[in-house]
Amino acid sequence: MITMDMECRPGCAVCCIYISISSALPGMPEGKPAGVRCVNLNNSNRCLIYGSPIYPAVCKNFTPSKQMCGSSDEEAMKYLQKLEEYTTPSR
Numbered sequence: 001m002i003t004m005d006m007e008c009r010p011g012c013a014v015c016c017i018y019i020s021i022s023s024a025l026p027g028m029p030e031g032k033p034a035g036v037r038c039v040n041l042n043n044s045n046r047c048l049i050y051g052s053p054i055y056p057a058v059c060k061n062f063t064p065s066k067q068m069c070g071s072s073d074e075e076a077m078k079y080l081q082k083l084e085e086y087t088t089p090s091r
């Protein structure tokens with residue numbers, strides 16, 4: 001089980017890019033595939049709608065953890081890309 005034991009790293013946004021999200025996001029009604037930047041990210045990798053009434057539940061419920069996010073964006077990317085591989089059904 002992953003528990004929240006850290007704060008989100010400002011400007012990281014690895015999870016907003018490298019994982020697939022199957023539920024609707026503002027501006028992305030079909031969700032997004034892995035490796036695609038969420039349209040709600042600005043150029044500094046900050047979520048433009050964070051904390052607003054349209055901030056999606058899927059993002060609210062996705063909490064950072066040392067296990068997942070590691071100590072750098074590279075570590076988070078490696079972990080989340082692996083997780084994506086394990087959870088993507090083979091065709």
Ligand code: SF4
Pocket residue numbers: 007008009012013014015016062063064065068069076
């Ligand atoms: S990977 Fe972790 S630290 Fe990076 S944006 Fe996502 S939750 Fe935050």
Ligand code: SF4
Pocket residue numbers: 015016025026038039040041046047048049050056059
């Ligand atoms: S809505 Fe915001 S927190 Fe959610 S994936 Fe997009 S940029 Fe990330």
